[in-house]
Amino acid sequence: MLSLIVFAPMAMALLMLFVPKTQEKLLFILAGIGSLIPLVATLPLLAGWSGAAVSTETYAKGMRFVEHFNWIPKVGVSYTFGVDGFAITMIALSVLLFPIAILASYGYIKTRVKDYLILLLILMTGTNGVFSALDFILFYVFWEIVLLPMYFLIGIWGGARREYAAIKFFIYTLVGSVVMLVGAIYLYLQAGGTSFNILELATKTSQLPVTGLTTFAFFALVVGFAVKVPMFPFHTWLPDAHVEAPTPISMLLAGILLKLGSYAMIRISHPLLPQVAKQYAWVLFALGVAGILYAALAAMAQKDFKKQVAYSSVNHMGFFVIALSAASILPRDMAEVALQGGYIVTIAHGIISPIFFFAVGMFYERTHTRDLGKLGGMFVTIPVVSFMTAFVAFANLGLPGLAGFIGEFITLTGVYPAYGLWVLVAGAGLVITAAWHLLTMRNVLLGEGKKEYAGLPDVTTKEKLIFAPLAVLTVLFGVWPAPIMNLLHDAVQTLSQVIALGGK
């Protein structure tokens, strides 16, 4: 099933190569189907989650829906797929966001439609593959698959400075992934050079002493992932990439691509080297909490609506970083709270930020500006679009009752025992985040309707269709987070156990 989820989009992309590029509608339909197959295939996995067999093999301990074949046995590379709570939630997010992004592209992307859709489908294979792979080499292959389509998607369909943004994105992430590869190969050799399986590696590397080289390896991995997260101070590619990327790509970038970094930390750097993670937890905490405050303040000063939202991604992912950092030094019971909270932050951000970018896109499509100084009085002009924007802004600033709050609240509940009143700094970030959201809403939505924007069309059915599923989830998980929590439960327990063991 996982292979289908991963490769169905790729297969569809191959099929689409044979469709003439003038058949745009057909291409969209095919791409839609290609992205919906994984969605449909994921549903039974979610439904049958609690009943599914949990693997006890060393290569997939604690994983479900495992697929395992030898690939290059000589160096210990195998084709191993398997998911736990951390992975399945991300896959669910990914298979939900891609069809939505394709729908959002319909009628919006007008040039080179065929190339665009094929790249999008390849991207989907890449992300789903990263979340399914349990073998490092396999993981790395998918990791790199993600990189290229993204480069072209920004570089070809982006805005005015698209080439600068695309190159910046590419170099940042490429450097990150090369550094990561070096770290991983070092650990592979240290572990005896018999297997690239992540779980098998972890059982060995987590027993290594903390030396200069293991520390180097840890930070090599973390920096590689931190670029994707993005973690302060490796974040500056993100605002540029977002500003230049077309709306659907921004949705995917914020919604799912950033989660590759957070997921990889959960899956690789921290289970592999929990002992180093524990010793240097303060580094991650310092960077995370600085990122929360820094990004909130930086967002406040932006003049470009989309850039603001981009900085808020850095802000939110900072909560994940501090949660992970806290989990690596806490006793098991509180570590579970922190981990769960941090991960829920990433899930909630994956649901909320895409529609926030979409909201920005709705304004841009109508007014052709993202300049906060030029927008204004939109509640009078386009009330429904404005209402949607206000909803998502409140969700993003962490209003209780909506999904964003649950994660932040549990995160800080878990982080408090580890770092005490330092959480006040994150708290200050919450206030500043609220401040700029309110100021932006005042600038864009409130006030007298502007003459130049009179008569703009209000929301379309397509826009409602894109917005509704994610908005519904935002409310649902805000009032009833149990579904996510149940999915995560086992994985959180296992990981906190792994981390706690490495701490000895």
Add this chain to the structure above:
Amino acid sequence: MHFAETFLHSAWVILALPLLTSALIAAFARSLQRKAWIFGTGMMLVALFWSIMTFIAVAGGGHGAAEAAHEGAKFLIEPAWHIQWDAWGQFGSYNMKMGLQVDGLTAVMLVVVTLVSACVQTYASAYFDGGEKRFTRFYAAINLFTTGMLGLVLADNLFLLLVCWEIMGLCSYLLIGHWYEQEWPRMGQIKAFLTTRVGDVGMMIGIFILFFLAKDLTWVGLAEKLPEVIAEHGALLGLGAFLLFTGAMGKSAQFPLHTWLPDAMAGPTPGSALIHAATMVAAGVYLVGRAFMVYGNAPGWVLVVVAFIGAFTSLFAASIATLRHDIKEVLAYSTISQLGYMIMALGLGGWAAGNFHMMTHAFFKALLFFAAGSVIHAHHHNQFLHKMGGLRKKIPITFAVWMAGYLALAGFPGFSGFFSKDELLLAAWTWHPEGVHMAGWLLKLPFIMGLTTAFLTAYYMTRATYLAFFGKPRDHHLYDHAHESPWQMWAPMAVLAVLSVFSGWGWAALPNEWFGGEWMLFFEHLFHMPGIEHVAEASAAHAVTAMATTAGLTGIGLGLLLYKVVSPNTRAKWISAGKPIYNLVRNKYYVDEIYNVLFIETTKVLSKGISWFDGNVVDAIVNGLGKVGTQLADATGWFDKTVVDRLVTIWADISRGIAAQFKRMATGLVQQYMLTLVIVVVASVVLFQVIR
């Protein structure tokens, strides 16, 4: 009783009704239009009926089963009804339970909230004029707000309370910004949201600490577990309790987080009456009262701090209210002051007194806002007291109800506020903080501050009343056009006026002494908090009553003296004599200006700086690295072209030369070829040997 029990056991309906109403009004906004008020009020009356029945069931007792469960737990009122949902979710491995509960305090609050909300919805239907564009939005928000407030008082744990708390914050934001085309509402709504948010962050950290200590956030769980951790983690519990209180400071507008409430008056007056007078702002008081298992168990200094913040706020805000010109602003500062009173009472251990005053205040302050709204409505949206005057003849009903509210707030004997204020001051008089040693004068300081506030309150209300309703009209044009409000406005005011007069009689300690009617101590029994024994000698009670009454009457007398007897010219002379103090108070002690510099401007500068740093330093480093890369590439390119290429060309030239020589060798002679071959082979062998 059996009949009423049915309602108690389905108390969740009270919460569901306004939520449904809000959703339906939002969904059918277009077809409902102005009819939304009938629907909203109707549904709220059902909820009110349900609440009253619940109240009767709780007050009548007969729920012994639940009572036995937590016998002996200190600082916990046994819920009369409690449901819990186990499958809400988990915090790590801790099961979080969501639930609703009803006890005496909740039951009273249910009635108060639904009653005021029903009144507001009736009143607002006539308050908004025909041109109001966002009529249904107001009703949807009011009903959502009511849901939040009802959820807050029904919540059986801190987490749900926080969620409802913020939902109310959102509705408050929406209602303040109701007329968002204008600048003041837009600023006011942001100020309100952010100021309370500052408190909320502290509150959240307080909740984290409590969770860390007790691994439980339900009231029952906290009451059971906190006494066990106090020995080991006393200081931390104290910190948690204080931080929890910062949330209350934000919501209930206590100094130094009080500045948002006056600006919240930018919203429509009916909304102000419900949210910024009667209910939401009392949520902070409710929190301290509800979470008393935290405060009761925490080290004594926490409640002392709570008490002094409350006492200071009440005095501070009352002094500002004496010089406000806008009728709503007077009431806003009065609200802050009265909330300070309640907070002070809770801090002093007067748990029942604080909550009692919260109830009476809800009635008379909502009434005063209604009446003020009616005055403003009658006066063509003029809010300035100095343009009013003599209105009692023009709008007699409004005048009558205002007088009821005024006398209740001023603490005139017999009115509801008189009894609750009396209880407050009695709690202050008999204060004995546990575990904290203080000088004798400090022990009496809250009482002195409270008494001064009582005096100031009577004074500023007399001043406002006189300026609005008595004397000669100051603006004849406005006066001539003044008109009485329609029944939708005066009917709710009449209901609240009755309650403002009589709602104190359920706790009339003095008449109880005189007449011996047990029912007169009704609220004292209903508000009984296990762990707090309130003993006051009769002589002390009489002394306090005498002092409080004197203070109130003196205040009224001073108001009349200054505004009825003394001429405006003399008043102006007196003001110029005390100019510095007048300016200080008139400018609200410059708190807004200080905050503006200290926080707003600083944040703005900081944010600009960070943004500059991000663009010009962090990014410059990245771009610099990129530039180094490209220059390195350029250098390599140059090297490649000039050096490597040159070498290659040189080699090419050399080999061409050699080739030319070889060409000469290509003579076609086999021998020569052979010779060359041998030489090459030998040379190769020699070379190979040498290298090896």
